[in-house]
Amino acid sequence: MENHSRRSFLYSLSMLAAGTALTSPLYGFSTTKKLKLVLVGTGVRGISFWGKRLIEQYPDKLEFVGLCDINPGRVAYAKKFMGASCPTFTDFDKMIKEQKPDLIIVTTKDAVHHEYIIKGLKYGCDVLTEKPLTIDEDKCQQILAAERVSNKKLIVGFNYRWGPYVTKIKELLAEGAIGEVTSVDFNWYLNTHHGASYFRRWHGLMNGGGSLWVHKATHHFDLLNWWLDSDPEEVFAYGALEHYGKNGPFRARNCRTCDHKKDCKYYWDITKSDHDMRLYVDNEKYDGYLRDACLFRNEIDIYDKMSAQIRYANKAVVNYSLTTYSPFEGWRLAFNGQKGRIEAWTDIPFFKNENLSQAELHAAEMNQNLKGDTAVEPVILFKNWENFKTINVTSERGGHGGGDKRLHDKIFVNPNAADPLKHSAGVRDGVMSVLIGVAARKSIQTGQPIKIANLTDLKPSANRV
Structure with missing residues (x-):
C-alpha cells in the first residue's frame, strides 16, 4: 500500500512537470507519510531556497533524507544551516542507493546538472532541477533521451514565471488584449553589484555555466517562450567581453x-x-573554489555584452539585450501586436524619480528568506485608436518578484490546483530556453543565424503544447 501511495504521488508530481491539470488524488503528503527528498549541490541557492526554506515551511509535507556535495566541508555546513537531521554524502550513487528518495533536487554547478538528472531518472526517481536545465545542446539531448525511456519526470524550477507582475502580462496576452503579437523588445540590466557577482564565481567560465546566455538569460528566454506561447525558431546574436x-x-x-x-x-x-x-x-x-575570485582574472571567457534577435515559430520577432555592468538593476519590455502594445518595466529608477540603493536592491533580490519589500509597478496597455490604460500590479523585490514562494507552494502544497496559464515547467520548457542561449553563442562564433531545429531532435512548434 505504501508503494502504491508513493507511485500515486509521483504520478501527480510528474503531471505537474508536464504542465498538465492534475485530477488524481494527492496521496503523497500526510502527517504520517512525507515526501523523501535528497539535495545534490550545497551552494547558497541549494541550501537556502531548496533547503532551509522547505524544512521551515513544509515540515508536515516533506523530509530530507540525504545531502550531497563533492566538498565534504560544505555539505557538513549545509546540514547545520538547513537544520536537517539526515546523513551527508560525497558519493551521489551511494546516497541514492541507501536513502531511496522520492525526489532528487539538483542544485550543482550548471555544467554537471545533466549527470545527476540522468542518474536520478535511471534510479527511478523524479527529479527537480534548478535552472538552467544544462549548458549545451548535447547535454540537452542526453537529458531528453533519458527522460523518454524513464517512467519518471523532470521539473525545471522556473520561478520568474510565478511572480504577480509577469503573470499579469501573461494574462493580457492570453486574452488577446493587443491581438496577435508581432514583435517584442526586451532589455535586461544587471547592476555593478549583481552583474559583477557572476564574474567572481564559476559562472565566469564558459565550461561552468555556459555563459550568461544560458545561466542568466535562460530565465528571460523562458519568460518569452511562456508569454508568446510559442517555440523559438532561429537566433542571430552579437556578444563580447569588454568590461570584466x-x-x-x-x-x-x-x-x-x-x-x-x-x-x-x-x-x-x-x-x-x-x-x-x-x-x-x-x-x-x-x-580550491574561491567565492571571491577576482572578476578581472584572465581566465574569464564569457560575454559581458549581449544582444540577440530571435524569430519564433509563430513569426513573432524578439530583440533582446543583456547588460552586466549597468548603473541600475531592472528590465524593460514592450510587446507590439496587431491591435495594440503593452509596455512594462521593473525598478527603472528615473521612471519614478527614485534614487534606490543598488547595493540594497541587489541584497533584496538575493534574499533567500523571501522577505523582500513590495512595490507597485505599472503595466501600460495601449489599444489602437484608444487612450492607454495603466494597470498597477503589486510585485515583490525579493525572491524573483515573488515567484519563488509561489513555485514552492504549487509543488509542495497545491499540486492539484488548476494551472490555466501553464506556469508549471517541464523538460521541453527547460530545453527550449537553453537552446536560445546555445544558439546565441554559436551565432557569435560563426557570424551566422542558428536554427533551433538543428540543435536537438525537438522541433519548434508555433503553439506550445
Whole structure:
C-alpha cells in the first residue's frame, strides 16, 4: 500500500512537470507519510531556497533524507544551516542507493546538472532541477533521451514565471488584449553589484555555466517562450567581453589577497558575511573554489555584452539585450501586436524619480528568506485608436518578484490546483530556453543565424503544447 501511495504521488508530481491539470488524488503528503527528498549541490541557492526554506515551511509535507556535495566541508555546513537531521554524502550513487528518495533536487554547478538528472531518472526517481536545465545542446539531448525511456519526470524550477507582475502580462496576452503579437523588445540590466557577482564565481567560465546566455538569460528566454506561447525558431546574436576579465586595470587571485583593494571599485569583502565565510572560505581547502575570485582574472571567457534577435515559430520577432555592468538593476519590455502594445518595466529608477540603493536592491533580490519589500509597478496597455490604460500590479523585490514562494507552494502544497496559464515547467520548457542561449553563442562564433531545429531532435512548434 505504501508503494502504491508513493507511485500515486509521483504520478501527480510528474503531471505537474508536464504542465498538465492534475485530477488524481494527492496521496503523497500526510502527517504520517512525507515526501523523501535528497539535495545534490550545497551552494547558497541549494541550501537556502531548496533547503532551509522547505524544512521551515513544509515540515508536515516533506523530509530530507540525504545531502550531497563533492566538498565534504560544505555539505557538513549545509546540514547545520538547513537544520536537517539526515546523513551527508560525497558519493551521489551511494546516497541514492541507501536513502531511496522520492525526489532528487539538483542544485550543482550548471555544467554537471545533466549527470545527476540522468542518474536520478535511471534510479527511478523524479527529479527537480534548478535552472538552467544544462549548458549545451548535447547535454540537452542526453537529458531528453533519458527522460523518454524513464517512467519518471523532470521539473525545471522556473520561478520568474510565478511572480504577480509577469503573470499579469501573461494574462493580457492570453486574452488577446493587443491581438496577435508581432514583435517584442526586451532589455535586461544587471547592476555593478549583481552583474559583477557572476564574474567572481564559476559562472565566469564558459565550461561552468555556459555563459550568461544560458545561466542568466535562460530565465528571460523562458519568460518569452511562456508569454508568446510559442517555440523559438532561429537566433542571430552579437556578444563580447569588454568590461570584466582581461579588460580590468589590475587583477589578483581573489579580493582577500588583492593589493588594489583601495583602488578597485569592485572590491568585495567576503569576510563581512559570516554565512559566506562558513559555507565557502572555510571549505576552500577541499576543492580550491574561491567565492571571491577576482572578476578581472584572465581566465574569464564569457560575454559581458549581449544582444540577440530571435524569430519564433509563430513569426513573432524578439530583440533582446543583456547588460552586466549597468548603473541600475531592472528590465524593460514592450510587446507590439496587431491591435495594440503593452509596455512594462521593473525598478527603472528615473521612471519614478527614485534614487534606490543598488547595493540594497541587489541584497533584496538575493534574499533567500523571501522577505523582500513590495512595490507597485505599472503595466501600460495601449489599444489602437484608444487612450492607454495603466494597470498597477503589486510585485515583490525579493525572491524573483515573488515567484519563488509561489513555485514552492504549487509543488509542495497545491499540486492539484488548476494551472490555466501553464506556469508549471517541464523538460521541453527547460530545453527550449537553453537552446536560445546555445544558439546565441554559436551565432557569435560563426557570424551566422542558428536554427533551433538543428540543435536537438525537438522541433519548434508555433503553439506550445
